[in-house]
Amino acid sequence: MSPQERRSGGKPAGKGGGKPAGKSGGRSGGRPTGKPAGTRSGAPRSGASRPARPRPAPEPQIDVHDPDGIRLQKVLATAGLGSRRACEDLISAGRVTVDGSTVKELGVRVDPTKAVIHVDGMRVQLDTSIITIALNKPKGVVSTMHDPEGRPTIAQYVANREERLFHVGRLDAETEGLILLTNDGDLANRLSHPSHGVSKTYLAHLDGRVPPSLGGRLLRGIELEDGPVKVEKFNIVQVTPQASLVEVSLHEGRNRIVRRLFDEVGFPVTALVRTSIGPIRLGDLKPGRTRVLSKTEVGSLMTQAGM
Numbered sequence: 001m002s003p004q005e006r007r008s009g010g011k012p013a014g015k016g017g018g019k020p021a022g023k024s025g026g027r028s029g030g031r032p033t034g035k036p037a038g039t040r041s042g043a044p045r046s047g048a049s050r051p052a053r054p055r056p057a058p059e060p061q062i063d064v065h066d067p068d069g070i071r072l073q074k075v076l077a078t079a080g081l082g083s084r085r086a087c088e089d090l091i092s093a094g095r096v097t098v099d100g101s102t103v104k105e106l107g108v109r110v111d112p113t114k115a116v117i118h119v120d121g122m123r124v125q126l127d128t129s130i131i132t133i134a135l136n137k138p139k140g141v142v143s144t145m146h147d148p149e150g151r152p153t154i155a156q157y158v159a160n161r162e163e164r165l166f167h168v169g170r171l172d173a174e175t176e177g178l179i180l181l182t183n184d185g186d187l188a189n190r191l192s193h194p195s196h197g198v199s200k201t202y203l204a205h206l207d208g209r210v211p212p213s214l215g216g217r218l219l220r221g222i223e224l225e226d227g228p229v230k231v232e233k234f235n236i237v238q239v240t241p242q243a244s245l246v247e248v249s250l251h252e253g254r255n256r257i258v259r260r261l262f263d264e265v266g267f268p269v270t271a272l273v274r275t276s277i278g279p280i281r282l283g284d285l286k287p288g289r290t291r292v293l294s295k296t297e298v299g300s301l302m303t304q305a306g307m
Helices: 001-006 072-076 084-092 154-158 185-192 214-219 257-264 295-304
Strands: 096-100 117-119 133-136 166-168 178-182 200-206 220-222 227-229 233-239 243-250 268-278 290-291
Touching: 072 084, 072 096, 072 117, 133 154, 133 295, 154 185, 154 257, 166 185, 178 185, 185 295, 200 257, 214 233, 220 257, 243 257
Parallel strands: 178 268
Antiparallel strands: 096 117, 133 178, 133 290, 166 178, 200 243, 200 268, 220 227, 233 243
16 A cells, blocks of 8 residues: 555545545635635625616706896896896806706896796795785684675785785684785695695694693694694693693694694683794784785795795
8 A cells, every 4th residue: 555545544535535636725726616716605805896876867958048038147136136246156156946957157048937946946036026925814804805794804904905816824713823915826826735835833822731742642643523633843832720822833724723623632722823834924013914025035935835
C-alpha cells in the first residue's frame, strides 16, 4: 500500500475516502452550485449594482403663452402681489404656476380673464368684478335674501351693493356670527359643500359642565337621526359648575348641526357664534357690520376650496 493510500484510509483519493475534487474549498477547486459566487446567505456582493429608483414623472409641459395677453409679471402686480420687479423675481424663482404649469420665463403673456394662476400654491384672484363680503349676522336675522314671513334678512346689510350676491354658510335665526356673501357662484357652491373640506368654527355656550372626555366622543363621531357627524377640532375654553364655553370645528353644513350635536350628548346650546369659515375669521367685526375681503383672503378661500 502506497503512502497516499495509507493516508486516505486505504481508499484512493477522490473515490469516497477523501473530499471530492472541487468541494474542498481550495483555490483550484470549483464552487458548489446553488449560491452565486461571492454571495453569503443570498446577500449581494459589496459594490453590486442595485435596481435604479424610479424617477418622478416630469411636469407636463403646457404652452400657456397667449400672444394677445398681458405680461405675467404685470398681471401679478395688478393683483397686489408686489411691484413688477418683485413679481419678476417670483416668476424666475419658479413660484408661479399658470394653468398648473410652472412658468419661469419673464416674457410669458396670459389672459387674466381665463388663466388660473397660483403663487406658492395659493390662487391669485384676477377677476376685478368678483367681490366677497364678510357679515357678522346678528341674532334674530334669517340667513336668506328674502323671507316670505317678513322677518329681518341678511339682505338689509348689503342693500347698497349692485352685485347679485350668494350667501355662504347658512345660520339659524338664533345663531350669530360669520356669513360670507359673494357674486362668485362657483366659490359659493364649493365653500358650502362639505366634500371640499372647508371647516367652520363655532363658540358654543352649553348648559352644564362638560367633562374632558367629551372631546374624544365628538372626534370619534356621534350618530344623529340623519347620519353620523364628527368634529374636526374640539377645545374647552371655560367651565363653571353650571355652564361651559367650548370651541368646535367641523365641515358639516346640515341644518342646526351644532345644536343637534350637543343636544345628543346631553349639553344643550344656550348661545352660538360662528367665528370662522376656512381662513376667514370674524375678528372684531361688530354684529350687523360688513367688510370686503382682500384679494389675498379671497385667494386663500379659493385655494382651500380646490379652485
